[in-house]
Amino acid sequence: MSYKNISHSNQSFNLTKSIINQQIGIQLSSSSQYITKGKSKLLFIIDYQYIDWRKYFKDKKIFADYDIHIEQAEFKEINLSAYSNNGILININIYxxxxxxxxxxxPDFVLVRQYVKDANEDWINIILGMQYGAVPSVNTMRALYNFRDKPWVFAELLKIQRRLGVEQFPLINQAYYPNYRKMFVSPPFPSVIKIGQAHQGLGKIIINNHYDYHELTSLIEMSKCYSTIEPFIYGQCDIYIQKIGHNYKAFKRKSLSDNWKANIGSVVIEQIELTERYRLWIDEVSQIFGGLDICAVEIVQSHDGQEFIIDVNDCTMQLVGETYEDDYQSIAKLIIHKMEIYCRPNQELTTVTRISSFDELKEIAQNKPFHDFSNENIQQTSHTIHTEDTFSNLKKAFNEFFSNMLS
Structure with a gap:
């Protein structure tokens, strides 16, 4: 067969493949298409698609001449495989x-902004794979795993309170029940019962008397979830403290819809002064689970001025107030800073994601050598394998067809 005939066959095959792609609505592409054009590192962001993270990293570089390429997907669009000796391979299937x-x-680095576990979703298997593949991230995969259940997090807050004291760390009183069978003693009323793991006001209800309480325990029996009970605080507002790297902010949040949940319905949000007391609380929280580069503390302020810490959030926290665009920029700067430490080319990696505290990064950079997993080369092969798997039978059929036709 002449070279001309081979070229014609390849062109025919590529044309047919393109037509099939259009018919079934699939676009196959690879990171190697942009990696080979120059030096770059790949940042994978797990977040909802209504946030376009590319604009916050536009024209940004690391190591002076390395571009940052962004891949973004939601947990439901992700699959992966992780290897003990060869890192992690991410597959995304998106519309x-x-x-x-x-x-x-x-990926060279990962940012997680979507809840790992919520009322009806649990993506912990993806986090396990990324930890298995030793991919550096914000927050660390260890921290994300530990934030899977709120009672587990609350146990860490209790450790802080025992060390600092109730006055210095006013954590709300709480009772934990693994199931409904131990809930035969009615709590003081009114109380708030939280069922299972949920965010943004879901899975919470006020109980005002023992009749409502015993009715609710039957629902908990059906749900087969754990639950926590804490006293209801007649609050005048919520206080929300956030920390992104070294950037701190505090907000006052008040409901306009007379809803006892300040994050439900219409609310007024006002940025307030970050007091030393608030800074102490957020700094203490940022040290749990090996260090949190992004976190938030939620506080309820009663009508008599008392404050109670009721919840903490990790890097999946909501960005509130009118300065959220600045917060996105702060997250981008934090990620760039950490990528320049964890994604260094041609050096040996020894700590991977085990040390995550933002305050420790300078020490790590000075004392610890790092290794690049040569993702550029691996990325170039990953698409080839994927494409051959997808079209292997089709290609074989077309080769036999053209061979018969040309002969």
């Missing part, structure tokens, strides 16, 4: 603007 896109790549 954007009516196009079905399939991509495979190996």
């Amino acid at each position: 954007r603007n009516g196009i079905h896109i399939v991509r495979s790549f190996r």
Whole structure:
């Protein structure tokens, strides 16, 4: 067969493959298409698609001449495989603007902004795979795993309170029940019962008397979830403290809809002064689970001025107030700073994601050598494997077809 005939066959095959892609609505692409054009590192962001993270990293570079390429997907669009000796391979299967896109790549760094576990979702298997593949991230995969259940987090807050004292760390009183069978003693009323793991006001209810309480325990029996009970605080407002790297903010949040949940319905949010007391609380929380680079503390302020810490959040926290765009920029700066430490080219990695505290990064950079997993080379092969798996039978059929036709 002449070279001309081979070229014609390849062109025919590529044309047919393109037509099939259009018919079934799938676009296959690879990170190697942009990696080979120059030096770059790949940042994988797990977040809802209504946030476009590319604009916050536009024209940003690390190591002076390395571009930052962004891949973004939601947990439901992700699959992966992790190898003890070869890192992690991410596969995303997404729909954007009516196009079905399939991509495979190996991330150099990961930012998680979507809840790992919520009322009806649990993506902990993805976190396990990323930890298995030793991919550096914000927050660390260890921290994300530990935030899977709120009672587990509350236990860490109790450790802080025992060390600092109730006055210095006023954590709300709480009772934990693994199931409904131990809930035969009615709590003081009114109380708030939280069932299972949920966010943004879900899974919470006020109980005003023992009749309502015993009715609710039957629902907890059906749900087969753990629950916590804490006293209801007649609050005049909520206080929300957040920390992004070295950037601190405090907000006052008050409901306009007379809802006891200050994050439900219409609310007024006002940025307030970050007091030393608030700074102490957020700094203490940021040290749990090996260190949190992004976190928030929620406080309820009663009508007599008392404050009670009721919840903490990790890097999946909400950004509140009118300065949220500045917060996105702060997260981007934090990620760039950490990528320049954890994604250094041609050096040996020894700590991976085990040390995450932002305050420790300078010490790590000075004392610890780092290794680049040569993701550029791996990325170039990952798409080839993916494409051959997808079209192997089709390609074989077309080769036999053209061979018979040309002969």
